[in-house]
Amino acid sequence: MSEDIVKIKGSKSGLQLSFAEDASYEVIRDDIQEKLASGSGFFLRGTLVQIPRDVFTTSEREELQKLFHEHGLICRTLSSDTERTPSAQVRKDVRQEQQEIRAESARMQAETQKAQEMVVVNRTLRGGQEIRTESSVMVCGNVNPGAQIIAGGSIDIRGTCRGMVHAGAFGDNTAFIIADHLVPTQIRISNLIARSPDQMEMADRAERASVKNGQIVIEPIER
């Protein structure tokens, strides 16, 4: 039954959602929430979700976008091909935003690409240098003190990490950070922050930082 309220279709750029004609917004929202909470394999972190533009009002759309965002998904609206008969309220919105659609779709294209790529940095990041991306990052080199990585996804450093690293910067709690030597000035995952102890000892194994029970935990890993 609930299968029919929200239909998920995989497309080249991400997931495309369509909704049962007669379902109310509240029902749709609850259904999406349930699907997200169930941790279905569909909703991988960083996936682009597209919802038809003219089905919801602006405020409803914003609420949905927030919902997806909390689960690490990127939500974009899409002008649907089959023109439905929108309510007066919606029609007004559509007219207002009609001009923006073209600009947004270009922007969307760029972001879609970003979300799916993994940024590979093939050098040492030195003090003052910064990587800022919505996707995951792999660094083949060191991250020196004063350098910053801010990634929407996870961070993998094949070298020593001494800088500031922020994984899951857009709210992804499942993001993690791996480094051969993990001695950063600060680790941030999602909205959690951990700083290094004042007396740092160097572990001789690769380590992984992730969120467990609302805390950033660092544990040695085999690599």
Next chain:
Amino acid sequence: MSEIYVITSGKGGVGKTTTTANLGMGLAMRGKKVVLVDTDTGLRNLDLLLGLENRIMYDLIDVTEGRVAYKKALVRHKKFDNLFLLPTSQVKDKMSVNPEQLVKLCDDLRREFDYILIDCPAGIEQGFKTAIAAADVALVVTMPEISAVRDADKIIGELGRADKENIKLIVNRIRPQMVESGDMLNMEDINDILSLDCIGQVPDDLTVVTSTNKGEPCITMEDSQAGQAYRNIVGRIMGEDIPFMEFPKEGFWARLKHVFSK
């Protein structure tokens, strides 16, 4: 085949100008034709270290703005007539020269000189960008001190952004005793962070102070430790006509330790 070196550091007071003066003189002592270009406009010091302040007639700004030919602004050294200084202005500021002007000047100097050493100002602003614009090789000077190493790291990043890939490291003002007792960063700590090809390790030496005040770089002093270290660097620079020369770590260090433990 002339080469343009820029001596830079980011942080002030680590010995850029001292290094420039010593290397310049060392190369001149080996019979090379050398010109030292001071780009620290407004805070010029290189002329003092060489003892040439009273001979300056024109400066870098006069040359780049086309008032005089560069040959007129060059100051010949008192002792070595194959060593020249192109001083900068003490009254203008760093905005007076732009990178294109310096590149053009260095192209002219290239025809005449074997080595062109550019003394870079501290910082990462316009003056730095101008100074590195023409360089083939960057010599990054640092000290075994956390702030100097951080700034060197930043500078190396900036050099990379300006497509300067040939970067060498000189560690200046090392106190071997403090390094041995663990109170000072050792070469391993520095290499861990900077991971650069090191071509010089210069001990902290009182003769540097006296030689600076006299206007005679310590490389001319036979009994100066720092002078010996600079002579070694000059040798390495000249050996680098063959690329990928390894820095001989042993020998020098063993000798140094030996002297200090007496």
